[in-house]
Amino acid sequence: MSSIEERVKKIIIEQLGVTEAQVTNDASFVDDLGADSLDTVELVMALEEEFECEIPDEDAEKITTVQGAIDYVTAHLG
Amino acid sequence: MNLEQQIALVTGASRGIGRAIALELGRLGATVVGTATSETGAQAISAYLAEAGAKGCGMVLNVTDPVSIEAVVKAVGSDFGAPTILVNNAGITRDNLLMRMKDEEWDEIITTNLSSVYRLSKAVIRGMMKARQGRIITVGSVVGSTGNPGQTNYAAAKAGLLGFTKSLAREIGSRGITVNAVAPGFIDTDMTRALPAEQREALVRSIPLERLGAPEDIAHAVAFLASPQAAYITGETLHVNGGMYMP
Ligand SMILES: NC(=O)c1ccc[n+]([C@@H]2O[C@H](COP(=O)([O-])OP(=O)(O)OC[C@H]3O[C@@H](n4cnc5c(N)ncnc54)[C@H](OP(=O)(O)O)[C@@H]3O)[C@@H](O)[C@H]2O)c1
Numbered sequence: 001m002s003s004i005e006e007r008v009k010k011i012i013i014e015q016l017g018v019t020e021a022q023v024t025n026d027a028s029f030v031d032d033l034g035a036d037s038l039d040t041v042e043l044v045m046a047l048e049e050e051f052e053c054e055i056p057d058e059d060a061e062k063i064t065t066v067q068g069a070i071d072y073v074t075a076h077l078g
Numbered sequence: 079m080n081l082e083q084q085i086a087l088v089t090g091a092s093r094g095i096g097r098a099i100a101l102e103l104g105r106l107g108a109t110v111v112g113t114a115t116s117e118t119g120a121q122a123i124s125a126y127l128a129e130a131g132a133k134g135c136g137m138v139l140n141v142t143d144p145v146s147i148e149a150v151v152k153a154v155g156s157d158f159g160a161p162t163i164l165v166n167n168a169g170i171t172r173d174n175l176l177m178r179m180k181d182e183e184w185d186e187i188i189t190t191n192l193s194s195v196y197r198l199s200k201a202v203i204r205g206m207m208k209a210r211q212g213r214i215i216t217v218g219s220v221v222g223s224t225g226n227p228g229q230t231n232y233a234a235a236k237a238g239l240l241g242f243t244k245s246l247a248r249e250i251g252s253r254g255i256t257v258n259a260v261a262p263g264f265i266d267t268d269m270t271r272a273l274p275a276e277q278r279e280a281l282v283r284s285i286p287l288e289r290l291g292a293p294e295d296i297a298h299a300v301a302f303l304a305s306p307q308a309a310y311i312t313g314e315t316l317h318v319n320g321g322m323y324m325p
Contacts, residue, residue: 038249042207 004077008070011050015043025067040064051077079305081108086134086304087154087161088112089141089198090168092119094267095217097126098293099165102301104132108163111154113139134158141168141194142186151201160205163304166195166216166239171269173228184231191235195242199257203250212255213304216243217296220263220319236261240315247313256312258303263319265291286321 002010009023016033029035029043044060051073055063063069086103090096091112100112104127111134112123123136137153140146154161169191172183195216206212221229222236240259247257264270264281270290273281282288299318302308317325 038252045204045207 004073005070007050008047008073009066011046012043012066012069015039015046023066025065025070027066028064029066030064043069047073053077079106079301079307081106081163081301081304084108084162084304085154085158085160086110086163086165087151087198087202088165088167089139089194090114091123091136092116094269095262095265095293095296096165096167097123098297099167099300100127100134101130101132102294102297103163103165103304104130104134106301106305108133108304109158110134111150111158111161112136113150113168115140139168141198142189144197147194147197147201151198155205160209161202162206162209162211163213164198164202164215165300165304166198166214168194169217169219171229171232171272173232175228176230179231187231187235188238191232192238192242195239199242199246203255206255207250207253210254212250212253213308214243214246214255214257215300215303216257216259217300218259218261218315220261220317220323222261223315223317223325224323243315244313251312256303256309258308258311258313259315260296260299260303261315261317261319262296263291263317263322265293265296267293281322284322285319289320291318291320 012023013020016035016039018033022033027033029040044055048055053076063072081103086108088096088100091100092114100110104110110127110132114120114123114136117138120136120138127134137150139150172187174183199214216239218239219236221233222240225233243257243259296318299316
């Protein structure tokens with residue numbers, strides 16, 4: 001079993017087509033990883049599927065960084 | 079043209095244009111779910127698809143009900159797989175002069191003919207984004223471009239869906255999904271049979287090809303836009319009207 005952090009980072013790498021080195025915890029999807037608004041929507045969709053949860057739109061809008069995604073999943077799982 | 083492996087959702091497929099579209103997509107190999115507002119209508123769709131040797135079935139859908147939309151999209155997904163082709167065809171008329179128009183007549187048209195396009199497109203788009211392919215085709219009307227007395231509500235909805243189509247085409251083009259409209263002229267269905275004979279004759283005189291269109295004329299245009307051959311066409315309106323309106 002890999003940790004939440006590893007699973008989140010793996011999804012970000014796949015969805016945004018970036019390298020592991022780029023996915024630092026403080027990286028912003030839009031500013032650092034070159035995501036556009038549609039990419040961020042898809043990223044949230046992928047997180048929902050990986051962690052079998054539903055992320056409401058209000059929350060999704062606030063997930064803008066790698067750490068933000070990790071924190072959200074950690075707080076809302078289990 | 080071949081639509082093998084494609085899963086098509088066609089709204090309002092119990093009769094008229096929608097029925098012709100469902101049959102044509104089925105003939106080209108797609109699995110087709112056609113919708114009707116009643117259980118008997120849905121059964122009749124299953125029956126005509128089976129008789130034509132097409133894959134798929136009929137389902138009950140009320141496009142004005144978000145819960146119904148969600149349920150149908152889910153059922154298509156679990157029975158056949160996520161839709162790769164959506165044809166927004168269901169539509170109604172509530173004609174009246176603006177000075178006499180009731181709020182209900184306005185609202186019913188906007189909900190049935192325009193908001194349904196928003197809801198259904200939104201419901202299928204997740205699957206299409208994941209598949210990195212998809213076709214959304216909405217049936218508009220020549221009236222959305224020309225206007226027509228007695229149809230301020232209908233024309234507003236039909237023009238509105240063209241703006242929707244162009245915007246969505248821009249939003250999701252990068253994911254390999256195309257979004258287009260087909261705008262029929264006057265087609266021989268229940269909708270136009272409701273018009274007085276005199277008005278129908280006057281209409282035919284205004285059509286260079288001198289006849290009403292057949293539902294199949296629209297179905298062929300929809301099938302083309304759904305096909306791989308139309309992969310580079312998006313945000314477009316295909317007018318199929320015998321020449322009565324030339325943009
Ligand atoms: N005929 C024309 O000349 C013409 C011209 C331009 C554009 N159009 C457009 O083409 C499309 C089809 O027209 P048509 O002439 O084939 O119409 P039609 O023969 O009157 O059939 C309408 C279809 O829409 C379905 N429908 C109606 N209300 C619905 C609702 N609330 N939820 C789900 N389905 C609903 C009906 O289902 P039920 O059978 O269960 O009632 C039926 O299958 C419409 O969008 C229309 O505006 C038609």
